[in-house]
Amino acid sequence: MTRAKQLLAKTTGFALVGTLLTSGSGAAECSVDTIPIVPDMRIVSAEASSSPAAHCRVVGEIGTEIGFELLLPDAWNGKFVMGGGGGFSGDFNNAVxxxxxxxxxxxxxxxxxxxxxxxxxxxxxALNNLERQVNFGFLAVHRTAVVSKAIITAYYGAEIQRNLFFGCSRGGGQAMMLAQRSPDLFEGIYAGAPAYSWTKEMAGRWTYDAMNMYPDPNQISLPVIDADAQALIGKAIMARCNAIDGLEDGILNDPRQCDFEVSSLQCGAGETNQCLSEEQVRVAEDLYREVEFGGTSWPGMPMGVELPGNPLGWSTWNTGGYVEGAALDFHPGDGDEEGVAYEAPPIPNATWGFSSQLMKNFFYSDPDWTYAGYDFSDFAHHAARVGPTLDADNPDLSAFRANGGKLILDNGWMDGSLSPYGTIDYYEKVLEMDPSARDDVRLFVRPGVTHCRFGPGPDGTDYVAALVAWLDTGVAPNQLAAPYVHPVTREPTGQGGRIICAHPAVVTYDDAGDPNDAGSFSCQVPQ
Structure with missing residues (x-):
């Protein structure tokens, strides 16, 4: 048996099927016939590509219909990083x-x-299809990782030196699921803006918010908090709290310091302009606070997300309004794949869309379900049924840590979708279970950053490099560089940058230095 076949057998428990033809670089030639075959997997295509670097693009299927896209660079560095998906997945949008x-x-x-x-x-x-629900919940990512590692090992004829997972949003939830349920697959995991509570946050909390913002599920054009009310709230919050961290830059380094009361904007007797109705005040206050529903609860949003200019803030996720013919660009990679048009339902905002899809297709198996008259009386029952498949909320990371695993959690303080308070809550539960987990698990909450990235804050932190450095040196990061980068190329813009701090420390300005110089900031734990 060749070295490549021995490595594949060791990785999967099965011998390599087929012949491995190697090129001068040590990698196999790029064709369907030369990609190593793993049981219950088939190669759909294998094509050489030169952009952005020479590599072999492999598309395959595992089991009934788990599709994967594996990119094998000609000049392999010996390392493997799996990228998570977004939303309900359904495409090859690789976050990394x-x-x-x-x-x-x-x-x-x-x-x-x-x-x-x-x-x-x-x-x-997902409607009445348990196999697809389980694949989506956790199994597809696990199987894809196992198969990919086997192919890579055989294709290059060498062991993988580093195995990382990088995911944000849905991919962040996938990352957490791997740390909890597949603790031996990756030694370094990044979970950004993690969609980890599909039942409590995305089904329950978001349905509650949808009912508040659009009381009639058939009227989804005009939200209770319209554009004028949203702008009024956002400007008032910035007027009161923008400078509380020493900089008037449209960024709240720690929104928990903001003590603005929405009720201060409520219209008085005879007032109708530049003020909020009683209903608008109530709905806004609910967005900010922890609310109870169906025997459980979930935290709200931090202040500072409201400004209409925030590309992934309230307008996209919480308020919005359906406009016929307008596409909702809520997540990178939500476009078509391979020229196939993916039709989206009419929705006023992203949380409304996700929650209704979850309730219809996972909770109640009823494509005609709406929240008209819904009272959450049986919510807990259905959440308990689908939660073990969808939710990655187990704070026990002992097996992952025992394998030498390092986990970075991350959220943006201006994320209008997945509440950073929910991510903080999970992290604190991990430390409550075992305080020593901070040796292997770190949380960063980034000022001025929206969902995964973007926003007025610097969002260029290289989390892949941070994980590699942590694994190589054994030194856990207390702060990381946060340069300003181009939103598409991710290259430095020349504007400098700041830092981000490991929770519970907060990015703190020195009150004198250049706000685009990282040296003007330090990490301080609130007293």
Whole structure:
């Protein structure tokens, strides 16, 4: 048995099927016939590509219909990073490819559609299909990782030196699921803006918010908090709290310091302009606070997300308004794949869309379900049924840590979708279970950053490099560089940058230095 076949057998428990033809670089030639075959997996295509760096693009299927796209660079660096998906998946949107130079630096990378095709905000594929629900919940990512590692090992004829997972949003939830349920697959995991509580946050909390913002599910054009009310709230919050951290820059380094009362904007007797109605005040206050529903609860949003200019703030996620013919660009990669048009349902905002899809296709198996008259009386029952498949909320990371695993959690303080308070809550539960977990798990909450990235704050932190450095040196990061980068190329813009701090420390300005110089900031734990 050749060395490559021995390595594949060791990784999967099965011998290599077929012949491995190697090129001068040590990698196999790029063709369907030369990609190593793993049981219950088939190769759909294998094509050589030169952009952005020479690599072999492999598309395959595992089991019934778990699709994956594996990119094998000609100049492999010996490392593997799997990229998570977004929304309800359904495509090959690899989160790690949104970073600069992944393929150019020689990383092999893979992503999966989690076992179905479709628009990222549609879940009709899950209706009465338990296999697809389980694949989406956790199994597709696990199987894709195992298969990909086997192919990579055999394709290059060498062991993988580093195994990382990088995911944000849905991918962040996938990352957490791997740390909890597949603790031996990756030694370094990044979970950004993690969609980890599909039942409590995305089904329950978001349905509650949808009912508040659009009391009639058939009227989804005009929200209770319209554009004028939203702008009024956002400007008032910034007027009171923008300078509380020493800088008037449209960024709240720690929104928990903001003591603004929405009720101060309520219209008085005879007032109608530049003020809020009683209903608008109530709905806004609910967005900010922890609310109870169906025997459970979930925290609200931090202040500072409201300004209409925030590309992934209230307008996209919480308020909005359906406009016929207008596409909702809620997540990178929600477009079509391979020229196939993915139709999306009419929705006023992203949380409304996700929650209704979850309730229809996972909770109640009823495509005609709406929240008209809904009272959450049986919510807990259905959440308990689907939660073990969808939720990644187990704070016990002992097995992952015992394997040498390092986990970075992350959220933006200006994220209008997945509450950073929910991510903080999970992290604190991890430390409550075992305080020593901070040796292997760190949380960063980034000022001025929206969902995964973007926003007025610097969002260029290189989390892949941070994980590699942590694994190589054993030194956990207390702060990381946060440069300003181009939103598409992810290259530095020349504007400088700041820092981000490991929770519970907060980014703190020195009150004198250049606000675009990282040296003007330090990490301080609030007293």
């Amino acid at each position: 490819l949104g970073l600069a130079n992944i393929l150019e630096d020689g990383w092999a990378t893979v992503t999966t559609d989690t076992g179905h095709k479709g628009n990222n905000i549609v879940a009709t594929w």
